[in-house]
Amino acid sequence: MRAMVLETVGQNLNARDMPIPKPDADQVLIRVEACGVCRTDLHIIDGELDNAVLPLVPGHEIVGRVAALGSRVSTLTLGQRVGVPWLGSTCGRCHYCRTQQENLCDAPEFTGYSINGGFAEYCIARAPFVFPLPDDADPVALAPLLCAGLIGFRSLRLAEPATTIGLYGFGAAAHILCQIAVWQGKTVYAFTSEGDTFSQDFARQLGAIWAGPSSTPCPVLLDAALIFAPVGALVPIALRALRKGGQVVCGGIHMSDIPSFPYADLWEERSIRSVANLTRQDGRMFFPLADQSGVLTHTTAYPLADANRALDDLRHGRLNGAAVLVP
């Protein structure tokens, strides 16, 4: 049996027929129902991240059905709906794995980056790293939760106990987070690029109390600013919007350089931090919360074979919500 995968060696994606792989003892074979397109996929294909193992099948927002079980897998069943996130595997032995920081593991594998991902009809994943997902939900709607939602949620969690929050860059992650934060009773301010009134309206529809361009000073002081746009210049801007003791949390894997700024802007215990990857505990907290809060993801579905068009639309900001590939 063979199946189609979309592979990159850089620049773009090429369709290839490959034999359907067999799962090892602790792996499962998954028939992909939908796979989200994340900005990280774009960074990988455009060569902005160093450690991608090429040729590579990208994609780390995978929703699918278990199609075959490895001999030692007892936690999942054939036909079950599961999700495969960015964190594909950890060593389980390093300092970070032993101290509840498996997101920082010294020898991790990342889906669609160091191991093949979900821009394909079938993929392989390690069973302990997949999440059970609701059987009756639309797989396209679920896909963006696997990275934009999950890593966005980790950013929100690290910003706790913030209740007044700024979201900088209103794309796939922010549109999910905005709904969850509002559901949690937080007040959300949304910042977009200049003139992007479409995203500003979208943010207000999703419950943001205010939305405007990031060049406009924030109307209030924020407890936390979460940056999802890969734009380093937003860091000093967001820092100036914080109250004393507030935090800037950078949610992306890649960002342009951060311009210098006066120490006075950081003074009074303001801080800047990044968010790297996710832990399985983040997923155990996030997926029930996404379900309870009734998050609606806004997506544009593309046939798997049209992945290059989806990437191009993301690259040029022609998307509202998230692109999702459907095999």
Ligand SMILES: [Zn+2]
């Ligand atoms: Zn480790």
Ligand SMILES: [Zn+2]
């Ligand atoms: Zn991602």
